[in-house]
Amino acid sequence: MRKWMWVFAIQFALAFAAHAQFIRNEAMRVFPVGEKGRYVGFAVQPLMRSEPIATVRFGSLDNIIASSVQVQKQGNVSTLRFSDLKGLPTPDFDPSSFIEVRLLPKDPYPQVRFRLQLAGFDPKVWEQRFGRVPFHFFACSLPGAEIFHQRGWMIGTPVVDRYILLDAGPTNFIQASWAKGWSYAPPFGAYPLPVVGLWKPSAKTYIAFEFLTARLTDHSERFIASAYCWDMGHGTRETETDKVQESKGREFFALVFPYAINGFRELRYPQGDETIESHFHILWHSNLPSTDDPNRFVHGWLWQKHADKLPSAPVMNEFGWLPKNLRLSVFPKPGLGDLFVVTDKSNPFQKPGNIAAVGVDFATPVVDYQFITRNESAIKRLRAQLDQLVSYAVRFKVNGDQCVFWQKPIKGDWREHYGKGVPTLRNVQGFQVAQAFLDAVRNGWRETRYLEIVDGAMRWAKHFLYTRNCYDDVPDAQFAWSAAPIAHFLFAYHYAFRNDPDPQRRQLARQAKDLAHAVVYRYMALFPCDNDPFDDIDASFFMEPNAGFPWLGSACANEIWAYAHALLEAYVITGDPILGHYLRGMTEKWHLLMRDEWHPNIADYVNAFAEMFGLFDGVVVGRGKRSTFGGLWGGFEQLAYPVGEAQMRVVCGEGAAMAFNKIGIKYDIANYRWAGKGASFGLSFQVVALSPEAKGDEIAVMVTVPHFNLLNVKASLTRRGQRFSLAQGQIVAFQERPDTVLVRGVRIGDEIVIGEVPPNTPVLPCRIAKKRQAHPNWIVGQ
Numbered sequence: 001m002r003k004w005m006w007v008f009a010i011q012f013a014l015a016f017a018a019h020a021q022f023i024r025n026e027a028m029r030v031f032p033v034g035e036k037g038r039y040v041g042f043a044v045q046p047l048m049r050s051e052p053i054a055t056v057r058f059g060s061l062d063n064i065i066a067s068s069v070q071v072q073k074q075g076n077v078s079t080l081r082f083s084d085l086k087g088l089p090t091p092d093f094d095p096s097s098f099i100e101v102r103l104l105p106k107d108p109y110p111q112v113r114f115r116l117q118l119a120g121f122d123p124k125v126w127e128q129r130f131g132r133v134p135f136h137f138f139a140c141s142l143p144g145a146e147i148f149h150q151r152g153w154m155i156g157t158p159v160v161d162r163y164i165l166l167d168a169g170p171t172n173f174i175q176a177s178w179a180k181g182w183s184y185a186p187p188f189g190a191y192p193l194p195v196v197g198l199w200k201p202s203a204k205t206y207i208a209f210e211f212l213t214a215r216l217t218d219h220s221e222r223f224i225a226s227a228y229c230w231d232m233g234h235g236t237r238e239t240e241t242d243k244v245q246e247s248k249g250r251e252f253f254a255l256v257f258p259y260a261i262n263g264f265r266e267l268r269y270p271q272g273d274e275t276i277e278s279h280f281h282i283l284w285h286s287n288l289p290s291t292d293d294p295n296r297f298v299h300g301w302l303w304q305k306h307a308d309k310l311p312s313a314p315v316m317n318e319f320g321w322l323p324k325n326l327r328l329s330v331f332p333k334p335g336l337g338d339l340f341v342v343t344d345k346s347n348p349f350q351k352p353g354n355i356a357a358v359g360v361d362f363a364t365p366v367v368d369y370q371f372i373t374r375n376e377s378a379i380k381r382l383r384a385q386l387d388q389l390v391s392y393a394v395r396f397k398v399n400g401d402q403c404v405f406w407q408k409p410i411k412g413d414w415r416e417h418y419g420k421g422v423p424t425l426r427n428v429q430g431f432q433v434a435q436a437f438l439d440a441v442r443n444g445w446r447e448t449r450y451l452e453i454v455d456g457a458m459r460w461a462k463h464f465l466y467t468r469n470c471y472d473d474v475p476d477a478q479f480a481w482s483a484a485p486i487a488h489f490l491f492a493y494h495y496a497f498r499n500d501p502d503p504q505r506r507q508l509a510r511q512a513k514d515l516a517h518a519v520v521y522r523y524m525a526l527f528p529c530d531n532d533p534f535d536d537i538d539a540s541f542f543m544e545p546n547a548g549f550p551w552l553g554s555a556c557a558n559e560i561w562a563y564a565h566a567l568l569e570a571y572v573i574t575g576d577p578i579l580g581h582y583l584r585g586m587t588e589k590w591h592l593l594m595r596d597e598w599h600p601n602i603a604d605y606v607n608a609f610a611e612m613f614g615l616f617d618g619v620v621v622g623r624g625k626r627s628t629f630g631g632l633w634g635g636f637e638q639l640a641y642p643v644g645e646a647q648m649r650v651v652c653g654e655g656a657a658m659a660f661n662k663i664g665i666k667y668d669i670a671n672y673r674w675a676g677k678g679a680s681f682g683l684s685f686q687v688v689a690l691s692p693e694a695k696g697d698e699i700a701v702m703v704t705v706p707h708f709n710l711l712n713v714k715a716s717l718t719r720r721g722q723r724f725s726l727a728q729g730q731i732v733a734f735q736e737r738p739d740t741v742l743v744r745g746v747r748i749g750d751e752i753v754i755g756e757v758p759p760n761t762p763v764l765p766c767r768i769a770k771k772r773q774a775h776p777n778w779i780v781g782q
Contacts, residue, residue, distance in 0.1 A: 021071050023078035023101070027108040030080055030101050032069050033057070039066040039082060042101055044110055044282055053284050054207040056112075058099065060139035060232055061130070061249050063088045066099065078103045085116070089129055091272065092120035109301075112138070112209075113279040121272035131233065132178045134185055134225075134256045135270055141252040142207055145198035147465060148183060148228040148253060149208060149294050152193035152525035153478055153547040154466035155183065157251065158230050162421055164468065164476045165230055169419025173548030174476050176260065178267040181230030185256040186264035188215075189222030189532055190553030190616035192525045192544050195298055196226035196253050197283070201290035201465065208294070209255070209280040212302055215529065216309040220278035222532060222616075225259035228252070263549040263620055290463050291511065296521035299578055302528060303769055310529050311540045312772035313584035316668055316690060318661040319641055321591040324603040326632065328643040331736035334364040336378045339385040339436055340392070340410060349472035354412030355392070359432025360439065362488040363565055363635025365738060367439035372711075372735050386440060389433055390449055394425065395456065398463040404456025406430040408469055422475045428467045428482035431457065431489045438489065442496050451505075458493050458508050461486065461515055466522070470546070477548040481559035481634060483523035484566040490516035491573055495707040499679055513573070520570040523563065526582055527555075531615055537624060539615045541585035542593075550612070553619040557593040557609035560586075562634025568651055568658060569639070569706050575655030581769035583658070587640075595626050607631035638737075639704065646702035646742055652683050652754075653706060656766040666694040671751070673761040681708060682755030684718075689748045698747050703754060704740040710754070711738050718751035 022031035027047060033055055034040040041057035058064035066082035073079070080101040085093040094117035102111045121135065148155040155174060158166050158181070164174055165181050176182035188194045188211045197208020211221035232249035257276050260266055285297055303310070319327070343354040350356060360366040370378040392410045396403050408427035434457035437450050467486075470479035490512040497509035525544040532539070542555030543563065567583040570576065591602075595610045611630030612621035621627050642649040642662040650659045650669055657672045669685040676682075683705070689695045703710075711733045715726045732742040743752055 021069055021080070023071060023080050023103050025078065025103045026106045028103060028110060030103060030110055032080065032082070034062075034065070037067050039069050040064075042080065042082075044284070046108065046284075046286065049286070053205065053286060054140055054142070054282065056282070057139045057248070058082075058085070058137055059087070060136060060229070060252055060254060063129070064137055076105045090120070090122040090125045091118050091135065091270065093117060094119045109281045109283050111213075111279060111281050114138075114277065116276040118270055118272050118274050118276070121270040123269045126269065132267060133182065133229070133232065134178070134227065134260065134267055136227065136229075136254040136256045138209070139252045139254040140198070140207060140209070141248075141250065142198040142200050142205060143251050144202065145200040145205075145251060146202065147199035147294075149195065149197045149199050149206075150183070150226060150228070150253075151186075151191040151544070151547075151552075152195070152295055154199075154294075154522060155228070155478070155547060156426070156466055156468070157228070159251075160465070161424070161426070161468075163419070163424070165228070167419050167421040168476050169417050171417045172419065172476055173474050173550070175265070176227065176267070177265045183228040184264040184549055184552070185225040185227040185260040186552050187223050187225045187259035187616065187618065190264075190619060191531070192527045192542070193295065193298065194221055194531075195283070197294065198251075198253055199288065199294050201288065204285075204287050204289045206283075206285040206288045206294050206297065208283045208298070210283050210298065210301075211278065211280050212306065212528075213281060214278050215531065216306050219533060221280070223257075223259065224276060224278055225256040225264070226253060227256050229254065259618065261618060264552060264618060265549055290465055291515055291518060293518040293521045295524045296518055299521065299524070299528065303578055307770060310770060311538075311585065312770045313541075313581045313768055314588050314665075315584070315768075315771050315773060316659065316661060316665050317584060317587040318663060318665055319637075320663040321602055322637070322641070323606045323608070323632070325606045326637045326641065327603065328637060328641055330644060331638075331734050331740075332364065333736055334361070334366040334369040336360070336366050336370050336375075336382060339382075339389060339433060343409075343412070347472075348415075349418070349475075350409060350414055351412050355410040356412075357389075357406050357408060357410055357427075357429040357433050359429055359434070359485075360436045361635065362432070362435065362485040363562070363638045365439075365736075367436060367443065368738055369736060371443040372738065382436070382440065386437060386450070389437075390453065393453060393456075398460070401459040401462060402456060403460040403463070404453050405460045406433055414472075414475055418475055422469065424469060425460070426464050426467050428470050428479075428485055431461070431486045435485065435489045435492065438492055438496060442492075454493065455505065455508060458490070458512055461490060461519070462511070474546055474548045477546045478523065479546040479559070480523045480525060480543055481545070481562040483520050484562040484569075484634065487516040487519045487566045487570055490519065491569060492707055517570055517574050517576065520566050520579065523566070524582075526586075527615075528582070535624065537615060541582060541589050542613070542615065543586070545611070550620045553616045554612040554614050554621055555593060556611055556613070556630070557590065557632050558611050558630050559634045561632050561636045564636040565634060565639050568636070571656055572651050572653030572658060572706065573655050575764065575766070577767040577769045580656065580658060580767070581771075584768055587660075590632075593626075593630075595628065595630065639706070642702050644742070645700045645744075647697075647699040648687070649702040649704065650685065651704045651706070652685075654681075656764055657683070657685060658766065665690055666697070667699065667748075672764050672766050673757050674764060675755070675757045675761045680755065681705070682753070682757040682761075684751055684753040684757045684761075686751045687746050687748060695748050698745060700742055700744045701746045701752060702740060702742050703752065704737070705754070706739055709738045710741045711735070713741065713754055715741065715743065715755075716753045717743070717746065718753060719747065719749070723753070
């Protein structure tokens, strides 16, 4: 150990001999890049790395320089301060302009504070030097990065996908209009997650600027923008400068001012007298592979750093606001449709004759129901279509993993105005097809060719990084709803094969559970707090539906209902309190996304939800305005709504349980326990009242355990210390929903027991990240 400490000390001395001016703490060091009197940026280097993890350039082509740098120490805070800024050849900076990099004790994430007081900007000179590109600064490159991470979205760079930023045609939704290879440049005030960065999973590296701290404090970030650039056209590769080898003007993200207009895609320049002032932390991760996720990392950091500033969520949700079409009186009978279709001339997006994958729904047990009811005609059609899909599948290797999947479309292309390169393996429908194969295997069709398919799809899930073209009309964008079918497939794979006799498949099953958890975060373009306190809208818990510009900065109802399904499934299986918190907060606010219409009764607002609710300046629908179109779909009611006579539904898993009331906040659960061994399981919980009026109620409680069959389960009630089995009629199972039972005659204080739960089974906390206690003195029967 002592030997390595000496080696490390020598490396440090050699690397920083030329940098008398640098700052460090127990985790990081930061030093200037450039030469005396001409500093072009700074580098950030973790102490345990031999080279910087990131270099931030004041200008992407070293066109902004600082003539002066100082090291300052105030208490235990170290600061690297750059001043006397110059734009080469423009803009001009007032002498009051500065850039500071601060290190706090033991904090691995440097904080950057800046004030750029413009004293003039010449658009003509700018364009002569750089072309028609926005004024940008703080450029950070990660050569080879596969993902541009902005607002919570994963946007594939040309490293892995030329289509999004280079080859998309006139109908595109992410490219800037001023140049190919540039993304749009929206203001941070419109971001669900005010973070921008690059992720290079092939090197397990992530680097980003977070403006969450600014949003939660002085709100200075709102009108500053960010964008990605593939190539400025002036790119150079340095051989060695200040021990940093890196491209200039290529593969970088940067801050932009002012933000772009008309869908955040049209260029505009500074007037020349503005002050650009804010602050951010540089977040980084050196072990973030493709099986992990940047959003999971950022949200974890956010709650560790700023939990006291984030909004609370309710302890219970109710569905009294739900329109009548979603107030289920019975479970629908799941019908098996075609797993793939051939498109005709009426399809406005795909060319006629395309073969397009469809797969099966994640929210209803489509395949299970055909086997349970012995629907021979449906099962025969299922077999024929699965066999056809085996031949349509693409087989390929990624990092040694043998993958199997389907391209979208399976055969064919999109119409010409979408450009070249629409077909992709990064699509959600392939996972819906894989779900059909997995469900067939679970129901007895354990055939080698089918196992090859489901194993190959699981392996592809380790590497796919993102999906796009989730809906046909926006082929370059990732959609939030895709989290639901992908996570459902992965959780289903986990429970189907966690005890498999094949050790390699068991290992894949173990990976599938955490991967599903990561996938739910990967599609999380959610506002964890309000984006702008200066309007009358609290954006907390709203979500963007996809990465395309028409929906940017707008809350959506529509298919976000499917994302709620993914959140609930992931929460009860993993117990992640952040996911539970966001789901509680989101469910409380759905009614605010109803359109500006009048109907006689709340139940009559069938599909009267807005696809867009503008949350910031410049959004397509307009700030504070709701679109005149939209709806609500995605299956969350299938998992959470208390169906029929049930007054409360409890969704249970090995990580947590979550209850939902039908109308009004009346009931909850306590003392939740889960006992699992091998393929068997047991669970129990106590029913409690949340209001004085409910303490004497007798109700029907619906219990759902995703991925477990409850058709023949044994259940009992414990009342005042005495346990008795539930007789026929007291417990009802559902062929249409084999993971669910209805328990009748439940009184406040009763304990419901499903299966066997040993007496020493620990209580699971069922936490959410920050709960709001509406009636802290009323937990009756606990």
